[in-house]
Amino acid sequence: MDTATLQKNxxxxxxxDATIGILTGGNANYRQGVHWIIQDIxxxxxxxxxxxxxxxxxxxxxxxxxxxxxxxxxxxxxGTDLLIEYKSGPGSITSSTIKKQFIERDLxxxxxxxxxxxxxxxxxxxxxxxxxxxxxxxxxIEKLGVEKVKKFFPQQAVQINESNFVDFFINKFKQDNIYDxxxx
Amino acid sequence: xxxxxxxxxxxxxxxxxxxxxxxxxxxxxxxxYKIKDKLSSIEFPSSVVYIVEGLVFSGKNFYYDPENNAVxxxxxxxxxxxxxxSNKKIILFSGDDLLLYNFQTKEIIWKHNYFDNSNTTLxxxxxxxxxxEDQIDCYDFNKNNTLWKFRKLDISNSFDSFFSQEIISYxxxxxxxxxxxxxxxxxxxDISTGNILKQYSGLYGQMIxxxxxxxxxxxxxxxxxxxxxQEVSTxxxxxxxxxxxxxxxxxxxxxxxxxxxYFTQSGGVDMHSGSRGAIFGAFDIKKKxxxxxxxxxxxxxxxxxxxxxxxxxxxxxxDKTLYIYExxx
Numbered sequence: 146m147d148t149a150t151l152q153k154n155x156x157x158x159x160x161x162d163a164t165i166g167i168l169t170g171g172n173a174n175y176r177q178g179v180h181w182i183i184q185d186i187x188x189x190x191x192x193x194x195x196x197x198x199x200x201x202x203x204x205x206x207x208x209x210x211x212x213x214x215x216x217x218x219x220x221x222x223x224g225t226d227l228l229i230e231y232k233s234g235p236g237s238i239t240s241s242t243i244k245k246q247f248i249e250r251d252l253x254x255x256x257x258x259x260x261x262x263x264x265x266x267x268x269x270x271x272x273x274x275x276x277x278x279x280x281x282x283x284x285x286i287e288k289l290g291v292e293k294v295k296k297f298f299p300q301q302a303v304q305i306n307e308s309n310f311v312d313f314f315i316n317k318f319k320q321d322n323i324y325d326x327x328x329x
Numbered sequence: 330x331x332x333x334x335x336x337x338x339x340x341x342x343x344x345x346x347x348x349x350x351x352x353x354x355x356x357x358x359x360x361x362y363k364i365k366d367k368l369s370s371i372e373f374p375s376s377v378v379y380i381v382e383g384l385v386f387s388g389k390n391f392y393y394d395p396e397n398n399a400v401x402x403x404x405x406x407x408x409x410x411x412x413x414x415s416n417k418k419i420i421l422f423s424g425d426d427l428l429l430y431n432f433q434t435k436e437i438i439w440k441h442n443y444f445d446n447s448n449t450t451l452x453x454x455x456x457x458x459x460x461x462e463d464q465i466d467c468y469d470f471n472k473n474n475t476l477w478k479f480r481k482l483d484i485s486n487s488f489d490s491f492f493s494q495e496i497i498s499y500x501x502x503x504x505x506x507x508x509x510x511x512x513x514x515x516x517x518x519d520i521s522t523g524n525i526l527k528q529y530s531g532l533y534g535q536m537i538x539x540x541x542x543x544x545x546x547x548x549x550x551x552x553x554x555x556x557x558x559q560e561v562s563t564x565x566x567x568x569x570x571x572x573x574x575x576x577x578x579x580x581x582x583x584x585x586x587x588x589x590x591y592f593t594q595s596g597g598v599d600m601h602s603g604s605r606g607a608i609f610g611a612f613d614i615k616k617k618x619x620x621x622x623x624x625x626x627x628x629x630x631x632x633x634x635x636x637x638x639x640x641x642x643x644x645x646x647x648d649k650t651l652y653i654y655e656x657x658x
Binding site: 198200202212214216218219222223224225226228245246249250253254255256257260287288290291292295296299300301302303304306307308 | 341342375376377387388389410412413414421423424427443446447448449450460461462491493494508511513533534535547548549577579580595596597599600601602603604630631633647649
């Protein structure tokens with residue numbers, strides 16, 4: 146596997162060649178996205194001495210490159226992997242992005258909210274907008290199931306039940322500390 | 330190795346009942362199961378299903394009794410929800426408050442406000458183990474008092490340290506982990522007294538107890554704690570996977586049966602944007618080798634859970650499909 150190292154903070158980048166290739170491609174939005182990733186990885190001290198694995202993801206419906214999955218190895222609060230989603234530019238996050246990438250993919254994949262991070266630049270996402278979109282997509286939160294929401298909020302798990310878990314989850318994102326933990 | 334046996338669509342939740350060896354699943358507010366190889370279903374308006382003493386419980390106040398082939402409602406518990414915490418015939422429900430129900434005597438035996446800032450995690454005999462990131466405590470629900478507390482600041486100088494949510498009990502021991510400045514410390518605690526029996530450092534990952542072995546499973550290492558001898562062995566596993574197309578496991582799910590470790594791989598897998606189908610397989614940690622692995626179709630997406638029951642492997646995927654494979658000699 147190709148591995149590059151950022152000298153500034155000794156962050157190791159796996160499969161970086163595939164990502165850098167986008168810079169020579171024709172799509173300006175994707176190039177902008179890659180610039181944001183490179184800038185952020187170079188500046189973020191939390192990634193110092195960590196290994197980041199990068200993978201190009203293709204949305205099946207569109208069949209063109211749509212985003213880069215970044216996994217920071219052993220970077221979550223409890224030492225598990227951290228799933229990082231980079232978003233840049235207005236319109237890069239919509240209700241459909243929250244449904245497909247946040248709820249159906251990231252929340253499904255993760256065992257803890259500490260394992261998910263969305264790093265954003267000029268996206269215009271706000272806490273209120275997220276809560277609106279979570280509410281719009283509540284049937285998808287319902288599909289995650291009550292046991293999953295208990296895992297995300299272990300200190301209150303016993304209070305979370307079949308009838309309240311969707312509202313409990315959405316209401317949590319009205320709190321700054323929960324929203325800020327993931328959406329940076 | 331293994332062979333495909335069945336796939337069931339639109340499964341919200343499933344469970345395997347050790348008592349009758351049957352698979353139960355929920356789809357469209359109905360509970361499905363087989364009686365003498367014939368598929369049956371019954372109205373079951375719950376999205377989740379659990380096994381309590383051979384009964385198939387909902388997340389509410391009703392359950393399916395396989396012996397009588399009927400759904401029974403516990404009327405005394407109207408407005409209460411099963412918490413997925415029980416010990417033999419004692420079952421914990423939550424609603425406006427917490428209550429314990431004795432299934433044998435059909436009585437509510439205890440009722441209490443929610444505990445402040447902690448969450449009931451385990452029931453054992455007459456005690457609860459309550460968890461928070463700052464403290465683990467043991468509460469006697471017969472006497473309504475706290476027997477002991479195990480505080481993070483008793484064992485760590487760091488205010489940033491915290492207990493991980495994974496707690497396992499085995500016999501009279503409790504296994505808990507404290508994380509401080511990215512270092513994991515593991516403690517075995519005597520449940521009767523709250524005293525530390527033994528301390529380890531650096532065992533991390535998802536904890537699964539199989540027989541008397543406690544496994545700590547991560548994509549890099551697997552540690553096995555023999556709970557009887559208290560000896561630990563640690564094995565690096567990245568090199569086992571790196572040489573195959575599986576590569577390093579990302580957000581895996583795990584199951585263990587007879588010392589064989591079953592894994593799933595979510596890397597590059599997603600029902601909307603995945604580049605491949607989810608991989609699942611088995612490896613023998615003693616031989617340090619992968620025994621077999623297989624790939625699901627790409628459209629099913631990530632494997633959310635894996636269960637192994639005798640000769641069957643159950644996989645529940647992102648698009649709510651339940652796959653069943655059978656082991657072959």
